[in-house]
Amino acid sequence: TYYYNSTFAKSVMAAVELALTNIAQSSNADPVQLYQLFDAGKYTDTNGALAAKTMTILKSIYSGTDLNSIQYNETLYAIFRSRGVCVVKNLDCTGQATSVYRTFDGSCNNLNHPEWGMAFRPQRRLLNPEYDDGVSSPRIRTTSGTGTLPNPRTISNVIHANKDTSAALDNKISLHIFQWGQFLDHDIISTSVSTGNNGDELSCCATNPINVNSDLCVPIYVPNGDGFFPNGTCMNVPRSAASLDGYCNTLTGARQQVNKITSYIDGSNVYGSSAAEIIKLRDPVSTAYMAVSQGKNLPINNDTSACTLTVQGESCSIAGDSRVNVVPSLGSYHTLFVQEHNRIVDVLKGLGWTDQEELFQEARKINIAQIQQITYNEFLSWLLTRDVMNQNGLLITGAKASYFTGYDSTINTDIFNDFGIAYRVGHSWITNQMQLHTDSPETSDSKDPDMKNIEDVYLNPHMLYMRGRTGASRMLKWMTETKCPRTDRVMEDGARNKLFLKNGVSFDLAALNINRGRDHGIPPYWKYRTNLCGETLADPSSWSSLTWHDNTTIDLLKSVYQSPMDIDLWTGIISEKISTLIVGPTLNCILLAQFKALRNGDRYWFERPEPEGFSLTKLASIKSTSLSAILCANVYDASFLMPQNAFLAVDSKNLALPCSQIPKLDLSPWSRLAKRNLDTDKDERDSKLVHLLLDILKEGESFEEKK
Numbered sequence: 001t002y003y004y005n006s007t008f009a010k011s012v013m014a015a016v017e018l019a020l021t022n023i024a025q026s027s028n029a030d031p032v033q034l035y036q037l038f039d040a041g042k043y044t045d046t047n048g049a050l051a052a053k054t055m056t057i058l059k060s061i062y063s064g065t066d067l068n069s070i071q072y073n074e075t076l077y078a079i080f081r082s083r084g085v086c087v088v089k090n091l092d093c094t095g096q097a098t099s100v101y102r103t104f105d106g107s108c109n110n111l112n113h114p115e116w117g118m119a120f121r122p123q124r125r126l127l128n129p130e131y132d133d134g135v136s137s138p139r140i141r142t143t144s145g146t147g148t149l150p151n152p153r154t155i156s157n158v159i160h161a162n163k164d165t166s167a168a169l170d171n172k173i174s175l176h177i178f179q180w181g182q183f184l185d186h187d188i189i190s191t192s193v194s195t196g197n198n199g200d201e202l203s204c205c206a207t208n209p210i211n212v213n214s215d216l217c218v219p220i221y222v223p224n225g226d227g228f229f230p231n232g233t234c235m236n237v238p239r240s241a242a243s244l245d246g247y248c249n250t251l252t253g254a255r256q257q258v259n260k261i262t263s264y265i266d267g268s269n270v271y272g273s274s275a276a277e278i279i280k281l282r283d284p285v286s287t288a289y290m291a292v293s294q295g296k297n298l299p300i301n302n303d304t305s306a307c308t309l310t311v312q313g314e315s316c317s318i319a320g321d322s323r324v325n326v327v328p329s330l331g332s333y334h335t336l337f338v339q340e341h342n343r344i345v346d347v348l349k350g351l352g353w354t355d356q357e358e359l360f361q362e363a364r365k366i367n368i369a370q371i372q373q374i375t376y377n378e379f380l381s382w383l384l385t386r387d388v389m390n391q392n393g394l395l396i397t398g399a400k401a402s403y404f405t406g407y408d409s410t411i412n413t414d415i416f417n418d419f420g421i422a423y424r425v426g427h428s429w430i431t432n433q434m435q436l437h438t439d440s441p442e443t444s445d446s447k448d449p450d451m452k453n454i455e456d457v458y459l460n461p462h463m464l465y466m467r468g469r470t471g472a473s474r475m476l477k478w479m480t481e482t483k484c485p486r487t488d489r490v491m492e493d494g495a496r497n498k499l500f501l502k503n504g505v506s507f508d509l510a511a512l513n514i515n516r517g518r519d520h521g522i523p524p525y526w527k528y529r530t531n532l533c534g535e536t537l538a539d540p541s542s543w544s545s546l547t548w549h550d551n552t553t554i555d556l557l558k559s560v561y562q563s564p565m566d567i568d569l570w571t572g573i574i575s576e577k578i579s580t581l582i583v584g585p586t587l588n589c590i591l592l593a594q595f596k597a598l599r600n601g602d603r604y605w606f607e608r609p610e611p612e613g614f615s616l617t618k619l620a621s622i623k624s625t626s627l628s629a630i631l632c633a634n635v636y637d638a639s640f641l642m643p644q645n646a647f648l649a650v651d652s653k654n655l656a657l658p659c660s661q662i663p664k665l666d667l668s669p670w671s672r673l674a675k676r677n678l679d680t681d682k683d684e685r686d687s688k689l690v691h692l693l694l695d696i697l698k699e700g701e702s703f704e705e706k707k
Ligand code: HEM
Pocket: 178, 179, 180, 181, 182, 185, 189, 190, 191, 192, 326, 327, 419, 420, 421, 423, 424, 425, 426, 427, 429, 430, 509, 512, 513, 516
């Protein structure tokens, strides 16, 4: 507050305001100049007003123009890309229920193309929606039209319950698969949820009919005799918000849902999806750095209702995505990537970079590039298999020094609604417990054990604060050494019965997935096989059409669904048999559609040449990075024996190596010091000189700090 309220800050703000007002009145405003003004004013812009104003002017300049045809520079596109052209400050339409969000449709100020993938866009679809009334009411009628679909909780009990006492583990993979999966999800999709008139949470289980309006609510009534939930239980589930167009009018045609974050894999979970967010997340003084709290932890969220606090002195966190507090393992991933950003800044400084803004932007660009590299080279190469990735041109090329040439500017990169249901495959990887790693001489505190049931840590940051606030790195270490539950239809009880347990009230995540599909009018499973994935089914109404399901599963499905044509998308795909794949064929087909678009339609894909991407030597560095490298750089000692691929268990193909030998992100191509000498690299004498110079510089820096 001191910073923002200082006389200096106020005078900068006033000067920028004045300049902006003048520009707005002139007919030939220069967008680059505008950006510079925006840049100058941004640290004083506490409520985003300046950003909004700049955006309005930019939009008026480009009204009626296809941005692609403009000779704009890198910086300019970066504002559009990172801040979201279509995001306006006041997201709800004045005079309208806040359950409907103001978003921009395809005619948003004619910025058709670059707006794809921006925050607050309606989600698009792989298959047209099937609402019961054709436009908006949830799909609850059976395909035959005569009955209602089975209750989502019943389906969950029959198909998704774990009948054993413990989780079946996949011995080949570590919990990093689980946590990367959710972290990635939170970079690409966050569906807006309906709220009451003041933005309050809706009470969808209340008896008052206003609150159970089918436009806003899809409660789940648990059938009696459930075995876990008491008779009469109702789960309070608001509908996903309906999308409006940029003029607050209902979209023509069927109801659509909104993605409130950027769908690009652009680290929006680290850096935010709007100008207002990134301002809050950067260190206000050393602006090259991301803000941290004590112990390199995530910055504090002053809104204490953002999580459940049980211990004095602890706080909820803020990050680029609002769901950061959901489970501490997710919080530890957010912490890792904030730390990695700051580590990169430190290294670049040592390499002669000085300008705060340049440092911030370059570190951000490198961090995002690493996230893209690891997602495609490690995570998806396992989830979809390397063969499938290869067949679909999705592998990161082995040749380190080569560019990706498949960028296609006509690809729409908005998130698929159906993908948002399908990619919940990761709910099968949720464990019943969360734990902190401890080294052998340390003993656990029996009153505050290092292992906790997941229902005790949902929305509670306590584990991150444990053991002197080292929880984040201890949790990352625990994930490296722990096996992940198998990818199958079974969801552990911690998520299937006890999700968000508080004061005796909890949810069933499997039932929520099924229910959400119906809320969004997602067609049944079989339609994806035939209409999207190109299968020919002789008779989809016959149970024998379920060729991707084993007999036990088919029997269970038969016991709950009237017809195979009724099977909900999530239930159908998560229970498919796996042959040579990791996930069943229909799920594979849906995931591919999305991950193809997110790479091929990304103008900023890291394997592209400069200015969007990198020079070949820099690219080669990024292609050498891995999750192991990032973990080694931030949480492990050099001697730690690290699996080369941290997602997979150690075996003969995935040997463990000391961290010091794991190939790491080599930032020397970014050096601005004595470039000539570093390049030749042969002349011993010169390289010694460089090191000497580096040492002197470092000393100078610490001298500066001491001052
Ligand atoms: C402990 C871990 C997790 C918890 C507690 C959790 C919880 C949730 C909840 C409550 C929802 C919204 C449910 C609804 O009302 O529709 C959701 C949505 C979702 N989850 Fe998870 N989840 C976890 C892990 C994962 C993982 C590992 C993945 C993927 C690999 C994943 C993917 C998704 C996706 C794609 C959505 C839809 C997001 C949206 O449209 O906004 N989740 N999750």
